[in-house]
Amino acid sequence: MGEADEAFVQALEHRPKLSVTEDEGIPLIDLSPLSFPNDANTKNIDDLVVEIGNACKKWGFFQVINHGVPLEKRQKVEDAMRKFFAQPLEEKRKVRKDEKKAVGYYDNEHTKNVRDWKEVFDFVADKRILMAASHEPEDKEVPETFNQWPDYPPELRESCEEYAREVEKLAYKLMELIALSLGLPARRFSSFFEDPTRSVRLNHYPPCPAPHLALGVGRHKDPGALTILAQDDVGGLEVKRKSDGEWVRIKPTPGAYIINVGDILQVWSNDVYESVEHRVTVNSEKERFSIPFFFSPPHYTMVRPLDELTNEQNPAKYRAYNLGKFLATRRQSNFKKLDVENIQISHFKVQELANELDGALSINKK
Numbered sequence: 001m002g003e004a005d006e007a008f009v010q011a012l013e014h015r016p017k018l019s020v021t022e023d024e025g026i027p028l029i030d031l032s033p034l035s036f037p038n039d040a041n042t043k044n045i046d047d048l049v050v051e052i053g054n055a056c057k058k059w060g061f062f063q064v065i066n067h068g069v070p071l072e073k074r075q076k077v078e079d080a081m082r083k084f085f086a087q088p089l090e091e092k093r094k095v096r097k098d099e100k101k102a103v104g105y106y107d108n109e110h111t112k113n114v115r116d117w118k119e120v121f122d123f124v125a126d127k128r129i130l131m132a133a134s135h136e137p138e139d140k141e142v143p144e145t146f147n148q149w150p151d152y153p154p155e156l157r158e159s160c161e162e163y164a165r166e167v168e169k170l171a172y173k174l175m176e177l178i179a180l181s182l183g184l185p186a187r188r189f190s191s192f193f194e195d196p197t198r199s200v201r202l203n204h205y206p207p208c209p210a211p212h213l214a215l216g217v218g219r220h221k222d223p224g225a226l227t228i229l230a231q232d233d234v235g236g237l238e239v240k241r242k243s244d245g246e247w248v249r250i251k252p253t254p255g256a257y258i259i260n261v262g263d264i265l266q267v268w269s270n271d272v273y274e275s276v277e278h279r280v281t282v283n284s285e286k287e288r289f290s291i292p293f294f295f296s297p298p299h300y301t302m303v304r305p306l307d308e309l310t311n312e313q314n315p316a317k318y319r320a321y322n323l324g325k326f327l328a329t330r331r332q333s334n335f336k337k338l339d340v341e342n343i344q345i346s347h348f349k350v351q352e353l354a355n356e357l358d359g360a361l362s363i364n365k366k
């Protein structure tokens, strides 16, 4: 990662600010009612549901404590990932991912067509990975690929697998609370997650000689349903505050998880909840590690607003899209710099369609 490499340089308007706004307002939610529902000292589930609903509406982001994920499982992954990333590049590249191998090590990811200052190791908590081969609608091929585990450190695989199993339990609980917060039965989302996609990313952001020009991850929204993120104590994750569009930093809380609404939940809820833009700043002294767990329905899902959340006065704001094709289209831009904007759920907005049609009609009129 060379200092002079232009590929990392963000356009002026996307560069990090020199002063950081650290926001204390991002809700920190205590999930202990889930573990001790009858304890007189804890708030009840109804209050928890209201808290979660408010956080999803106001921020699209919140932190949770007393979440039930054992700390030692997380620590094991953190220790193993440090050992993995500390190796020479040629060792890490032995498990490199590419256009054909869906997961593994990668150090050349682009977000919004600018290279990120990071290296990653991706795996899935499933036996195999099924992914649409291409974004072409008529291409029905869904090849299977598998995790690529490195030889070193030998404990990486087991620690990652155990960790993912624990975080997954939290993901199911959160989806129930979110369903309730939308006025739906707790198990409303269950059928979408009978065969879920659980992909996990180990992120390493090395110290960066030009933190005022580059970003660890450029601004983006997560395409899944829900993200459960562990960040270390260095800090750098910034969220675009909905109230004023200001970038604010989420202060690391030891042992907590950061939860955010993904694009799929935005569409299911017909915009009641929004998937909020976020990015990662880097710094010149400290390296940083984080572990997002992305929870999604299977690739063949057609994502559309839930019937219960739409009616004549509030019609569906999106037309249905195929998740596998959406992700295949997005993936094209991860590997190289493209000249086009990458695909977003806004491209499926009903209003957007109307505008496009309008445009087409006015062209015809000319």
Ligand SMILES: O=C(O)CCC(=O)C(=O)O
Binding pocket: 201, 203, 217, 222, 229, 231, 236, 237, 278, 279, 280, 289, 290, 291, 292
């Ligand atoms: O490292 C972080 O804090 C966030 C990473 C992220 O947003 C992502 O990988 O989607």
Ligand SMILES: [Fe+2]
Binding pocket: 220, 221, 222, 278
């Ligand atoms: Fe993200």
